Amino acid sequence: MxxxxxxxEREKQIHRKGAQPFSLTCGQHSxxxxxxxxxxxxxxxxxxxxxxxxxxxxxxxxVGCAAYTWDIRGALSSGPELHRLSxxxxxxxxxxxFGGEKKLQRALTELIDAYQPRAAFVYxxxxxxxxxxxxxxxxxxxxxxxxxxxxxxxxxxxKGTKKDGYKAACEALFQLVGQGQVDRIDPCSINxxxxxxxGGEAWIIKSYYEKMGVAVVATMTGDGRVxxxxxxxxxxxxxxxxxxxxxxxxxxxxxxxxIPYIRASYFGLEDTSKALYDVAAHFAGNPEIMTRTQSxxxxxxxxxxxxxxxxxxxxxxxxxxxxxxxxxxxxxxxxALRYLGMDVVLVGSQTGNDADYQTLREMCDDGxxxxxxxxxxxxSKYIIEKGADLFIGGVKERPIAYKMGIGFCDHNHERKIxxxxxxxxxxxxxxxxxxxxxxxxxxxxxRAAAAKEVSP
Amino acid sequence: MIGSxxxxxxxxxxxxxxxxxxxxxxxxxxxxxxGAVPLLHGSQGCATYIxxxxxxxxxxxxxxxxxxxxxxxxIFGGGANLKIALDNIRRQYDPELIGVATTCLSETIxxxxxxxxxxxxxxxxxxxxxxxxxxxxxxxxGTHMQGFHAALRALVGQLAEGGSPPxxxxxxxxxxxxxxxxxxLGEICADFGLxxxxxxxxxxxxxxxxxxxxxxxxxxxxxxxAVRSSGSARASLELGAVLxxxxxxxxxxxxRTFQVPCHRLGLPVGIDATDRMFAALAExxxxxxxxxxxxxxxxxxxxxxxxxxxxxxxxxxxFGEEDLVAGLAGFLAEIGVxxxxxxxxGRSGHLAACIAERFPxxxxxxxxxLSDADFVAIEAAAREAQPDFLIxxxxxxxxxxxxxxxxxxxxxxxxxxxxxxxxxxxxxxxSQQLFDRIANTLMAAGQSxxxxxxxxx
Ligand code: SF4
Ligand code: SF4
Numbered sequence: 001m002x003x004x005x006x007x008x009e010r011e012k013q014i015h016r017k018g019a020q021p022f023s024l025t026c027g028q029h030s031x032x033x034x035x036x037x038x039x040x041x042x043x044x045x046x047x048x049x050x051x052x053x054x055x056x057x058x059x060x061x062x063v064g065c066a067a068y069t070w071d072i073r074g075a076l077s078s079g080p081e082l083h084r085l086s087x088x089x090x091x092x093x094x095x096x097x098f099g100g101e102k103k104l105q106r107a108l109t110e111l112i113d114a115y116q117p118r119a120a121f122v123y124x125x126x127x128x129x130x131x132x133x134x135x136x137x138x139x140x141x142x143x144x145x146x147x148x149x150x151x152x153x154x155x156x157x158x159k160g161t162k163k164d165g166y167k168a169a170c171e172a173l174f175q176l177v178g179q180g181q182v183d184r185i186d187p188c189s190i191n192x193x194x195x196x197x198x199g200g201e202a203w204i205i206k207s208y209y210e211k212m213g214v215a216v217v218a219t220m221t222g223d224g225r226v227x228x229x230x231x232x233x234x235x236x237x238x239x240x241x242x243x244x245x246x247x248x249x250x251x252x253x254x255x256x257x258x259i260p261y262i263r264a265s266y267f268g269l270e271d272t273s274k275a276l277y278d279v280a281a282h283f284a285g286n287p288e289i290m291t292r293t294q295s296x297x298x299x300x301x302x303x304x305x306x307x308x309x310x311x312x313x314x315x316x317x318x319x320x321x322x323x324x325x326x327x328x329x330x331x332x333x334x335x336a337l338r339y340l341g342m343d344v345v346l347v348g349s350q351t352g353n354d355a356d357y358q359t360l361r362e363m364c365d366d367g368x369x370x371x372x373x374x375x376x377x378x379x380s381k382y383i384i385e386k387g388a389d390l391f392i393g394g395v396k397e398r399p400i401a402y403k404m405g406i407g408f409c410d411h412n413h414e415r416k417i418x419x420x421x422x423x424x425x426x427x428x429x430x431x432x433x434x435x436x437x438x439x440x441x442x443x444x445x446x447r448a449a450a451a452k453e454v455s456p
Numbered sequence: 457m458i459g460s461x462x463x464x465x466x467x468x469x470x471x472x473x474x475x476x477x478x479x480x481x482x483x484x485x486x487x488x489x490x491g492a493v494p495l496l497h498g499s500q501g502c503a504t505y506i507x508x509x510x511x512x513x514x515x516x517x518x519x520x521x522x523x524x525x526x527x528x529x530x531i532f533g534g535g536a537n538l539k540i541a542l543d544n545i546r547r548q549y550d551p552e553l554i555g556v557a558t559t560c561l562s563e564t565i566x567x568x569x570x571x572x573x574x575x576x577x578x579x580x581x582x583x584x585x586x587x588x589x590x591x592x593x594x595x596x597x598g599t600h601m602q603g604f605h606a607a608l609r610a611l612v613g614q615l616a617e618g619g620s621p622p623x624x625x626x627x628x629x630x631x632x633x634x635x636x637x638x639x640x641l642g643e644i645c646a647d648f649g650l651x652x653x654x655x656x657x658x659x660x661x662x663x664x665x666x667x668x669x670x671x672x673x674x675x676x677x678x679x680x681x682a683v684r685s686s687g688s689a690r691a692s693l694e695l696g697a698v699l700x701x702x703x704x705x706x707x708x709x710x711x712r713t714f715q716v717p718c719h720r721l722g723l724p725v726g727i728d729a730t731d732r733m734f735a736a737l738a739e740x741x742x743x744x745x746x747x748x749x750x751x752x753x754x755x756x757x758x759x760x761x762x763x764x765x766x767x768x769x770x771x772x773x774x775f776g777e778e779d780l781v782a783g784l785a786g787f788l789a790e791i792g793v794x795x796x797x798x799x800x801x802g803r804s805g806h807l808a809a810c811i812a813e814r815f816p817x818x819x820x821x822x823x824x825x826l827s828d829a830d831f832v833a834i835e836a837a838a839r840e841a842q843p844d845f846l847i848x849x850x851x852x853x854x855x856x857x858x859x860x861x862x863x864x865x866x867x868x869x870x871x872x873x874x875x876x877x878x879x880x881x882x883x884x885x886x887s888q889q890l891f892d893r894i895a896n897t898l899m900a901a902g903q904s905x906x907x908x909x910x911x912x913x
Contacts, residue, residue: 004670007549027524033541034548040501062595063470063562064477070855089471093596096564107469126499126561130530157562158499158525170797189777197785270807332537376519377548380670396508399517403667419765445668 002382003267007031012374017364024357028371029161033161037323037396038350040157042125043111044165046412048200048245049121049153049172051172051196052079052224059088060104060135061125065157066090066112073333074198074416077223082117101133104121108142108150118226119149132181149226151175151394162325162352163244168251173220173229177253180227186215188283191259193242193250195266197222199418204369205266208276208300208421214283220246220281227342233257238281239264239275244326245350265328266420267428268336300422308340312431315436316341318389322385323379323397324411327352333392334363338431345386348374376400384446390436405444407435458619472831474775474851474895475801478483479596480506481603481632482557483520488679489585490613491552493545497569498559499525512871514635514662516674520815521545525561534562535572540575542588545572549672552680556590556608556680589614589682599779599802604632605699608655608706612686619688625651626740627692627716629707630777631723632698632868635663637785644734644883647748649740651683653689655706657828665879684854687714691740695733695905696779697722697786701806722810723783723884725890726790727756752884760791761889763895772840775848776867778802780881782810784847784866787887789814793894796841798824822905831855845897850876862897874888 006014006318014023030036040064049057050073053161059066066088091100091108104122112120120142124135135152143150151172155165190209195202202222209216218224218232238250238261250261262282280293320342323335325347334344347360360370369382371453380400383391391401393414407430413420419428429444441447479496486494496503503522510518523541529782538556545554558569573588591610593603608629612728624726630641638659645652660676686692692707699705700720708718719740724733730753770793774784778800786797798811807827815823824837835855838846846856847864850872856863870876880886899913 001881004672007544007548011546030522031519031540031544032522032524032537033544034524035493035507035521036500036504036524038500039504040499043501043504059468062477063473063475063599064502064560064595065481066470067473068509069478070851082783087469088473089468089597090473091560093714096594096596107467109470111471126501126525126530126559126566130561130564157501158529158530167723187655234839249573352465368602377672380517384669396504396511397516399511400670402515403517404667404670444666446666449668 002046004377006378006381007034010034010378014378017366017368017370023073023359023369024372026352026357028373028440030373035377036373037150037375038373039129039162041162041165041168042123042215043159045155045169045172046125046151046165047073047167047453048166049195049415050083051075051077051221052121052226053083053227054080055117056082056111056115056120057087057123058108058111058120059123059125059129060100060133060412061091061443062127063088064091065125073196073413075196075222076200077197078203078359079225080114085110097248098129099131099133100128101138103137104133105138108138111147112142112146117148117175121149121151121153122154122160123153124153126157129159140341144196147270149176149179159305161351168250170246170252173249176226176229176323178230178233178257180230182231182436185217185234187214187236187290188277188286189215189217189235190237190239191217191235192219192222192241193261194240194246194418195219195222196413198413199416201266201418201420201424204418208296209279210275211296212280213289214279220249225416226374233259235259235287237262237279239279241265242326242328244328248352248401265332267329267332267424268300269339269422269425271332271334272425273301304422304426307426308429311433312339312341315433317343318436319345319387320344320390320392321346321383321386321388322377322424323348323374323393325350325394327356328409331363336425336428340432342390344368344370345388346382348372381406387450390432393433405441405446407432407438407441409435418448467832472851473801473832474829474831475510475599476900477502477600478593478598478606479557479559479595480602481605482555482591482593482607483601484510484632485604485607485656486553486555486557487518487610487661488554488658488677489555490685491678492555492677493519493521493551493553493625494542494555494557495521495523495545495672496535496557497523497567498561504568509869513869515663515877515878516662517670518662519549519643519672524902530565532560533565534567535575538567538572539567539576539579546585551586551673553586554588555607555611556588557593558591558592558605561593562611564782566636585594587615588701599631601779601802602654604701605705609704610639610814611683611806612706615680615683615708616687616710617684620818622690622716623685623688625653625685625689627686627689627707627710628652628654628692629692629705630654631696632777633723633882634879637886640880640883640885643748644828645737646738648743649745649865650737650741653678653686655683655686666743684722686710686715688873689716690721691717691739693719693721693733693736695721695723697777697782697810698802698804698806699854701805701809720903725783726787726887727753727884728790729783729883730884730887749884752888756884756888756891763891764792765897766898766902770844771792771796771841773797773799773834773841773843773846773848775834775846778804778807780867782807782814783881784861785811786814787890791891791894794821794823796822796843797824797826797834797837799829801829803828835859844901847892847894862901864893864897
């Protein structure tokens with residue numbers, strides 16, 4: 001793979017764990033002309049707010065931004081499904097020239113009348129930032145007229161990275177928080193933040209907490225409801241999943257309402273258990289919760305262990321590569337893969353920060369490649385060089401893996417299978433097993449060549 | 457009944473768009489040129505979303521670079537970013553061509569892309585730098601189909617060279633069809649002994665085998681020399697009934713500039729339309745239609761006879777790209793199916809006329825044509841029309857599910873099934889496959905509705 005050139009400017013964003021001291025540049029704007037796997041600010045906002053199912057999501061801009069995000073996520077709802085529709089002002093030339101405010105206002109009013117949402121989010125895309133529509137003013141006016149919150153989301157694509165989009169989404173959500181009634185909320189209660197109910201994950205996690213005796217006020221934003229978010233400031237604790245997406249909201253709620261937050265991951269046995277124990281420990285005044293948590297963890301793990309052991313026997317020793325959006329997810333994936341006896345040979349993320357990469361380095365074995373904001377050329381180069389058998393990423397990484405004859409698991413918002421909690425770990429292990437041990441790979445030219453080298 | 461202008465649409469917002477944005481079409485064209493790398497001039501999100509969208513249909517790596525605007529770029533202009541991007545693409549991909557398509561953002565701030573490219577090329581004086589083709593693709597002016605055809609027009613406009621005497625070859629502009637269609641069209645031309653240049657040709661670049669090492673630019677595509685020689689072709693053949701009504705296309709440009717005779721036909725779906733294409737090829741090549749294809753034609757008619765009862769008077773909702781909708785409607789007319797709703801998010805303004813041409817009795821038949829339509833409008837029309845089946849891309853799935861009617865997947869995108877790239881729609885062979893799918897879908901529906909569940913149909 002020597003023929004794949006690495007750009008000089010990118011060298012600082014690639015680290016090979018070994019003797020050399022650690023320094024990795026990150027948090028930078030992607031280099032022009034490079035095929036970055038990253039999306040934009042709008043993408044970040046859309047991901048976070050997407051699963052709020054009884055809200056209207058109107059994308060103010062030309063058609064593309066809305067068309068490409070129509071029902072692409074696996075976020076499930078137990079009730080309304082407004083989030084699965086794609087609404088856009090679909091700006092035309094004259095709107096661009098004369099401004100799109102009138103069209104936005106008409107579109108919003110008509111949609112609110114037709115769909116009766118509990119709130120509306122209006123996403124500004126690149127072009128809106130340029131033509132200078134006063135989206136906030138239109139939102140205020142329509143909110144007054146219609147009597148529901150109409151929240152502008154400042155997600156102009158070019159104004160930063162996906163992370164800035166998370167922040168814009170949190171700011172929009174924060175407008176809702178604090179508006180509802182909080183009497184009759186259980187003192188042992190939490191909000192689940194940064195959980196998007198992909199394939200029903202929020203339901204799995206919620207059921208654990210309920211078994212533990214912890215009430216869940218709001219899941220944000222998986223299977224989200226506007227009214228639940230409005231009263232979420234009545235919860236005693238925020239449990240925030242994933243490093244990036246909703247920490248801002250947790251911080252804002254801490255500052256304004258004094259609600260503490262802890263971080264959690266529900267991926268893998270180790271991290272899921274830790275999350276549940278941490279929450280139980282927070283409610284130490286109610287020791288029953290801890291007792292129930294212990295038995296829950298014991299039961300759940302013993303239920304799936306036999307099958308996990310079988311899978312482990314089949315996949316142990318295989319090598320995995322990870323490229324995900326947020327680095328926090330990578331930590332959990334490394335642990336889960338180790339549990340299955342697999343080695344992680346490459347790990348990278350679109351949006352990791354210094355501390356994230358430092359942690360990753362500490363977790364990894366020598367020789368592991370660590371990448372920030374990678375592109376198809378780098379990813380393919382290193383998965384081949386490191387002899388990966390499995391690639392974990394999102395839809396854009398899938399064909400890279402398959403072309404090189406490597407198994408693949410989707411660990412992104414577009415998947416439809418829940419990977420959270422104990423049950424999720426089993427789904428994950430099964431998926432890893434099915435892809436890694438599939439007999440089709442022996443036909444892949446890369447593998448065929450490798451096999452020839454081994455056999456005399 | 458026919459036609460509906462955007463003004464009388466009941467809704468201001470577009471709800472579930474039946475179209476995509478302009479640079480997607482342009483990027484697809486550049487993926488069909490050998491050694492080319494598409495570069496979107498704008499912010500990162502557009503390029504990534506477009507890649508993601510194309511990947512979900514083709515299931516191939518699709519590298520599309522981006523000049524990656526930041527806030528400063530949006531304010532001060534994208535010239536510097538574009539030049540850095542061109543440099544970096546050259547260093548990493550070593551391309552034979554870079555195809556620059558603008559996005560809404562760079563268009564709105566008024567970037568002078570041709571000037572940036574000129575400046576860049578001047579700065580490369582003396583180096584071996586690839587040609588850079590530019591196409592303006594703001595989405596507020598059109599759909600992905602406009603982007604597709606604008607990119608072709610830009611390619612030949614900026615690269616084609618005349619020559620005398622004219623060459624023997626044919627320029628074939630197939631439109632936005634599947635890789636399988638492209639391969640079949642290539643095979644047909646070869647059977648006429650006609651060297652054909654497909655513009656674009658992503659048959660291999662977007663539907664290829666596994667690799668031994670990552671191909672920075674996948675093998676295949678129209679060679680640059682062939683793009684250049686499009687000005688000295690024997691003739692051009694341009695497929696698409698809607699496209700044929702456009703004033704200026706790549707093919708008409710070649711005719712106007714280099715006197716390359718231009719044949720403009722609808723998509724060859726069904727006997728009549730395919731006959732017209734074969735007649736044109738016979739005329740251009742001076743050879744009769746090869747036996748092999750006559751036999752395929754014969755078998756197709758034989759299957760029409762076998763299956764006519766099952767499809768006659770069935771009602772269909774057809775949606776997707778305008779050219780495909782027009783082509784399918786013509787085919788359905790031929791087998792006795794009534795396309796009660798013909799809908800597209802496209803807004804060329806020509807679709808209604810194309811359908812009217814095929815169905816002079818459209819108002820008696822109650823055929824509705826929806827242009828600039830979204831899926832909420834299409835679904836409302838479909839509910840009214842009580843179709844037996846729907847035919848179009850995957851985006852119609854949720855509508856089909858709610859209507860409880862089968863969806864036959866054709867066109868782009870097909871992202872909820874495998875093999876979107878391998879769907880054949882064109883020629884006698886493609887028509888055969890479509891006919892069988894339609895007849896079998898209707899038979900299956902009859903079978904499951906039957907209290908008896910016949911085992912022999
Ligand atoms: S800004 Fe324009 S080009 Fe970019 S995704 Fe939106 S519609 Fe497409
Ligand atoms: S970069 Fe801008 S225009 Fe492109 S998808 Fe993101 S918000 Fe939309």
